[in-house]
Amino acid sequence: MFSVVIPLYNKEKSIGNTIQSVLNQTFQDFEIVVVNDGSTDNSLQVVENINDSRIRIINKPNGGVSSARNRGIKEAKYDWIAFLDGDDAWDQEYLSEINNLITNYPEARIFSTNYARINNRNEILNIRTSSVNKGYITDFFSANNYQSIVCSSAIVFKKSCITDVIHFNENLSFGEDLDFWIKLLKNNILAYSPKILSFYRVDSENRSSVHIHKPKNNLAYYLDFSKLNKNSSEFIYKKKILVASYIYYIFKFRKLLTCRF
Numbered sequence: 283m284f285s286v287v288i289p290l291y292n293k294e295k296s297i298g299n300t301i302q303s304v305l306n307q308t309f310q311d312f313e314i315v316v317v318n319d320g321s322t323d324n325s326l327q328v329v330e331n332i333n334d335s336r337i338r339i340i341n342k343p344n345g346g347v348s349s350a351r352n353r354g355i356k357e358a359k360y361d362w363i364a365f366l367d368g369d370d371a372w373d374q375e376y377l378s379e380i381n382n383l384i385t386n387y388p389e390a391r392i393f394s395t396n397y398a399r400i401n402n403r404n405e406i407l408n409i410r411t412s413s414v415n416k417g418y419i420t421d422f423f424s425a426n427n428y429q430s431i432v433c434s435s436a437i438v439f440k441k442s443c444i445t446d447v448i449h450f451n452e453n454l455s456f457g458e459d460l461d462f463w464i465k466l467l468k469n470n471i472l473a474y475s476p477k478i479l480s481f482y483r484v485d486s487e488n489r490s491s492v493h494i495h496k497p498k499n500n501l502a503y504y505l506d507f508s509k510l511n512k513n514s515s516e517f518i519y520k521k522k523i524l525v526a527s528y529i530y531y532i533f534k535f536r537k538l539l540t541c542r543f
Contacts, residue, residue, distance in 0.1 A: 457501025
């Protein structure tokens with residue numbers, strides 16, 4: 283029923299635990315599509331050593347996480363696409379909760395749960411008490427006013443939602459997930475569960491602390507406010523993305539100067 287798409291690039295220390303968190307699900311009707319995006323470490327070997335017929339490995343040249351996700355969607359055999367990054371993990375009840383949402387909220391085509399941030403010792407860094415109740419989310423932008431309700435490893439959507447317009451922009455390397463959620467959720471209904479059933483790792487093993495994304499690879503560079511009411515929830519949401527981008531560049535440049543001097 284579910285195609286679990288895992289983009290993989292140099293996650294040899296964590297990919298085994300990530301896949302095991304899927305195999306441990308109480309809801310067992312799924313396939314795992316691992317898109318190896320040109321890994322140069324032992325990530326591929328780790329996956330190949332896991333003996334389960336539901337795992338499929340797609341090898342491709344390195345093209346970035348958006349390219350890997352798009353390829354995974356294309357290769358998926360089932361109607362429901364679930365993303366899970368190569369160093370994140372799910373609670374064993376995650377897919378079961380998503381399946382319950384699908385059953386109980388038939389008008390929705392997108393489903394998500396609450397999530398927590400963890401470190402490399404699997405310690406929860408913050409308990410996210412959701413301000414959003416279980417059920418349909420009619421205004422995605424307003425629901426995100428206080429905290430994000432969507433995470434790349436805590437969302438499932440119908441494969442038919444993907445079109446020539448709604449897909450991951452492979453030219454973006456910063457904010458590409460937000461760009462995708464905005465396009466996806468402007469045209470489809472989301473059903474949400476406040477249960478924390480997904481765990482996002484903040485200290486990714488291959489994340490550079492000094493790499494700076496070029497402005498033209500940043501979603502904020504392309505945000506258009508010209509046709510939005512300044513009091514609308516979409517305007518406020520996109521303005522927060524813009525502010526967060528400014529803060530990112532300030533932090534990165536200070537970090538770069540510290541490293542050099």
